[in-house]
Amino acid sequence: MSKELTSRAVDYSQWYNDLVIKGELADYSAVRGCMVIKPYGYALWENMRDQLDKMFKATGHVNAYFPLFVPKSLFEAEEKNAEGFAKECAVVTHYRLKNDPNNKGKLMVDPEAKLEEELVIRPTSEAIIWNTYKDWIQSYRDLPILVNQWANVVRWEMRTRLFLRTAEFLWQEGHTAHATQEEAVEETKKMLDVYSEFVEEYMAVPVIKGVKTENERFAGAVDTYCIEALMQDGKALQAGTSHFLGQNFAKAFNVQFLNKENKQEYVWATSWGVSTRLIGALIMAHSDDQGLILPPRIAPLQVVIVPIYKGEESKAVIDAKANAIMDELKAMGIRVKYDNNDNARPGWKFAEYELKGVPVRIAMGLRDIENNVVELARRDTKEKASVSTQGLGAYVKSLLEDMQQNIFNRALNFRNENIREANTWEEFVSILDNNAGFVSAHWDGTGETEEKIKEMTKATIRCIPLHNKQEEGKCILTGNPSAQRVLFARAY
RNA sequence: CGGGGCGUAGCGUAGCCCGGUUAUCGCGCCUGGUUUGGGACCAGGAGGUCGCAAGUUCGAAUCUUGCCGCCCCGACCA
Numbered sequence: 001m002s003k004e005l006t007s008r009a010v011d012y013s014q015w016y017n018d019l020v021i022k023g024e025l026a027d028y029s030a031v032r033g034c035m036v037i038k039p040y041g042y043a044l045w046e047n048m049r050d051q052l053d054k055m056f057k058a059t060g061h062v063n064a065y066f067p068l069f070v071p072k073s074l075f076e077a078e079e080k081n082a083e084g085f086a087k088e089c090a091v092v093t094h095y096r097l098k099n100d101p102n103n104k105g106k107l108m109v110d111p112e113a114k115l116e117e118e119l120v121i122r123p124t125s126e127a128i129i130w131n132t133y134k135d136w137i138q139s140y141r142d143l144p145i146l147v148n149q150w151a152n153v154v155r156w157e158m159r160t161r162l163f164l165r166t167a168e169f170l171w172q173e174g175h176t177a178h179a180t181q182e183e184a185v186e187e188t189k190k191m192l193d194v195y196s197e198f199v200e201e202y203m204a205v206p207v208i209k210g211v212k213t214e215n216e217r218f219a220g221a222v223d224t225y226c227i228e229a230l231m232q233d234g235k236a237l238q239a240g241t242s243h244f245l246g247q248n249f250a251k252a253f254n255v256q257f258l259n260k261e262n263k264q265e266y267v268w269a270t271s272w273g274v275s276t277r278l279i280g281a282l283i284m285a286h287s288d289d290q291g292l293i294l295p296p297r298i299a300p301l302q303v304v305i306v307p308i309y310k311g312e313e314s315k316a317v318i319d320a321k322a323n324a325i326m327d328e329l330k331a332m333g334i335r336v337k338y339d340n341n342d343n344a345r346p347g348w349k350f351a352e353y354e355l356k357g358v359p360v361r362i363a364m365g366l367r368d369i370e371n372n373v374v375e376l377a378r379r380d381t382k383e384k385a386s387v388s389t390q391g392l393g394a395y396v397k398s399l400l401e402d403m404q405q406n407i408f409n410r411a412l413n414f415r416n417e418n419i420r421e422a423n424t425w426e427e428f429v430s431i432l433d434n435n436a437g438f439v440s441a442h443w444d445g446t447g448e449t450e451e452k453i454k455e456m457t458k459a460t461i462r463c464i465p466l467h468n469k470q471e472e473g474k475c476i477l478t479g480n481p482s483a484q485r486v487l488f489a490r491a492y
Numbered sequence: 493c494g495g496g497g498c499g500u501a502g503c504g505u506a507g508c509c510c511g512g513u514u515a516u517c518g519c520g521c522c523u524g525g526u527u528u529g530g531g532a533c534c535a536g537g538a539g540g541u542c543g544c545a546a547g548u549u550c551g552a553a554u555c556u557u558g559c560c561g562c563c564c565c566g567a568c569c570a
Binding site: 085157212219241347348350368 | 527528529530531532561562567568569570
């Protein structure tokens, strides 16, 4: 297989697909719309998951697990939620196969084994969880419930893209129950902050926090908060959502509690989730034509050591030195690999680890050992430097932090340069067509206008930024009065 | 669901129009050797239901019919 990537300038989508596959993050599978997440991609997800999990626990949440199957009658209980997801549900109707009498060696669905009630494979778990919470909640003393689950969900998408939109994907979904509206809203915002902190601090992807418009809101939510990121091709990507569900699910599933005054009240709810889609965001925010660029904090491998030798004797000398360096780095908690595989030559390894986005590469030959140095290359800037082996661990440790910051800053600058104000329809269209990125513009606040703009330009309102500056203006499409600008973009 | 394209070794492909030895080439893979500071080279080797089925024919990757699958564009995607 050629390891050459299509360049971003030639075909951005093809570049993305090439990178996912040749970078060995994931592969197509035998199942339409479903991908195989390969070990390297899964290691990346594990690092993201572990960090998020820590942050959830630090904010008082616990993990649990609910069933994959949702009986149709439960699924349909919250009407808006059901309606929103109905078109993309996989449904189990039978529970048995049998030998096909007309087709030797083949199986058929046993018509005798039809389920009394169909089971929906969860596209999201509000229904099954709220049906469960009904049994968990009697008194205000049972609240709040702060539960998260790590799970897979299925959404039968018409068209899929590796990581960005697959029929089955991995995610976490937090589902919380509260005694008061204030507390639930606070939780919704708190988790949005957790997401934004994670995505910015660990994935080095800058995000804009905001609220979705009614059109873009989660089915069944009162308010949907989101973080929006900008990809290198100027398209936006929703990186995470946190929903204030009001009492919609409590009412649908009749979940009430006795308050201190001995009165029955409906519970207030939130849900929030991020998925393996974040990996897509990570790739498209940072990587280049040579391959992945992974932020050190979540990179499966932070440092790779490549020996450069001539003959067996020199290899032994370099092995010894490299192992010593590896031990030093490992002792400092750095994820490091020594690749002395003899099948590939150094040049091949250099290209390979660049493709894989390993932040730091250390190359060392006899020449370096004699001078007590190593050649150190950083993936983000591709700079190479000769660095003393004295204090190398500390040097690398601090370099990794610098790189984390540098990758973030680079993405932040790009993002900031690509938020443009439009004050007329012509400007609006011109920015979308010529620059892409976010367009900050006035909107009259109606769903019809939003819909019309989407039809005409494919741009959607990504969010109404939190703490948005209030400013009188006129809607770019209708000219009707507007109190604030909102962010438009074409999105994934 | 509408429009277009494609199925030949793990990957990418030639051959198909105009049927005829052992199905082409590159990458990758295996063995041995030489190499190793930016994707090495030499020699030898393994690997194929030509998407599936039926038909035409002395003979089908190639022609005919039916089916299956995938990709791209659109519709769809809280």
